[in-house]
Amino acid sequence: MTDAIALEKTPPAVTTQPERVGVLLVNLGTPDTADAKGVRVYLKEFLSDARVIENQGLLWKLVLNGIILNTRPRKKAKDYLKIWNTEKNESPLKTITRAQSDKLAAALGSHDHVVVDWAMRYGNPSMHDRIHAMAKQGCDRILVVPLYPQYSAATSATVCDQAFRVLADMRAQPTLRVTPPYYVDAPYIDALAVSIEKHLATLDFVPEMIVASFHGMPQKYIDKGDPYQSQCVATTEALRARLGPDAPKLLLTFQSRFGFDEWLQPYTDKTIEQLGKDGVKRLAVVMPGFSADCLETLEEIAQENCEIFRHNGGEKFSAIPCLNDSDEGMDMIRQLVLRELQGWI
Numbered sequence: 001m002t003d004a005i006a007l008e009k010t011p012p013a014v015t016t017q018p019e020r021v022g023v024l025l026v027n028l029g030t031p032d033t034a035d036a037k038g039v040r041v042y043l044k045e046f047l048s049d050a051r052v053i054e055n056q057g058l059l060w061k062l063v064l065n066g067i068i069l070n071t072r073p074r075k076k077a078k079d080y081l082k083i084w085n086t087e088k089n090e091s092p093l094k095t096i097t098r099a100q101s102d103k104l105a106a107a108l109g110s111h112d113h114v115v116v117d118w119a120m121r122y123g124n125p126s127m128h129d130r131i132h133a134m135a136k137q138g139c140d141r142i143l144v145v146p147l148y149p150q151y152s153a154a155t156s157a158t159v160c161d162q163a164f165r166v167l168a169d170m171r172a173q174p175t176l177r178v179t180p181p182y183y184v185d186a187p188y189i190d191a192l193a194v195s196i197e198k199h200l201a202t203l204d205f206v207p208e209m210i211v212a213s214f215h216g217m218p219q220k221y222i223d224k225g226d227p228y229q230s231q232c233v234a235t236t237e238a239l240r241a242r243l244g245p246d247a248p249k250l251l252l253t254f255q256s257r258f259g260f261d262e263w264l265q266p267y268t269d270k271t272i273e274q275l276g277k278d279g280v281k282r283l284a285v286v287m288p289g290f291s292a293d294c295l296e297t298l299e300e301i302a303q304e305n306c307e308i309f310r311h312n313g314g315e316k317f318s319a320i321p322c323l324n325d326s327d328e329g330m331d332m333i334r335q336l337v338l339r340e341l342q343g344w345i
């Protein structure tokens with residue numbers, strides 16, 4: 001015997017609109033406002049996801065609701081304010097993801113039955129709203145594009161979970177495809193190399209080395225089988241090979257540790273501190289795992305880690321912008337999407 005499912009009455013199975021194909025770019029999410037209230041709402045949704053914090057037991061619920069959500073939002077709101085896009089009154093992650101979506105739509109303009117849109121896994125615009133909007137526009141096929149070059153259950157998998165959750169109460173479901181991780185795809189590695197070379201050419205110094213800093217995760221998730229770390233290693237090796245032997249040495253590290261567990265090592269902040277102490281004077285940092293600049297790149301790396309480096313003897317520091325909506329970054333997304341749309345357009 002199966003439980004009854006409350007299927008929605010709309011949209012109708014037969015639409016008068018032509019069949020369309022949706023392409024939905026999805027990034028992590030970010031608060032709607034740079035104040036404690038906005039950050040609290042966002043963190044509650046984010047940190048209540050069992051893909052992110054796997055043990056959602058009573059102890060975690062007490063820690064989350066009793067401590068984290070009462071202390072972290074105020075502190076983090078101050079950090080968000082430092083990087084906030086005041087013109088649009090939104091977080092940079094939203095501004096950049098929207099720009100990526102607009103530019104991809106323009107690049108795919110010749111395919112007039114393709115609808116490009118963007119969403120956030122946590123917060124707004126929600127995947128629920130954007131998938132329903134696509135269905136209403138007649139998209140009976142949707143390509144979901146998690147904007148994470150390296151797969152992890154905490155990022156890519158939760159996007160898939162959410163997409164299928166949204167479809168769960170639809171009577172006329174669109175067919176879904178999801179782009180795979182692209183951590184060693186040539187267009188991605190090329191785009192990273194070009195963006196690094198372009199950025200270094202704008203500096204008044206040559207870095208002695210480049211730190212390739214990826215978002216970290218608890219070591220125990222890797223021990224249980226998450227392939228994230230090995231994909232970060234593969235990206236770094238491919239990038240090193242692509243940059244060639246004359247480029248500054250590339251050093252792999254992991255940033256953004258959260259909580260008391262052991263996270264992937266070496267830690268970015270400790271490495272940068274040590275490099276300063278060891279006499280390195282000129283440093284650049286690239287963040288290949290982030291498709292768009294965000295709190296973790298603009299505040300944690302470009303501000304906090306720059307301070308750490310200078311405090312420990314470093315002199316020149318530069319955070320290399322993420323691929324964002326740069327020409328090379330957009331060309332990479334376009335190629336990825338066109339490859340995965342094969343047979344649909």
Ligand SMILES: C=CC1=C(C)c2cc3[nH]c(cc4nc(cc5[nH]c(cc1n2)c(C)c5CCC(=O)O)C(CCC(=O)O)=C4C)c(C)c3C=C
Binds near residue numbers: 217290295
């Ligand atoms: C256990 C907690 C976390 C895991 C696992 C995690 C993995 C992970 N995150 C990103 C990308 C981003 N994370 C961002 C912010 C952020 N991440 C965590 C925690 C975990 N992330 C928190 C609590 C926060 C919020 C800020 C804070 O309170 O410290 C962001 C930036 C969002 C923004 O608004 O700008 C991104 C992007 C990846 C790729 C990843 C898996 C490897």
Ligand SMILES: [Fe+2]
Binds near residue numbers: 215256
């Ligand atoms: Fe994170």
Ligand SMILES: [Fe+2]
Binds near residue numbers: 256295
């Ligand atoms: Fe952080």
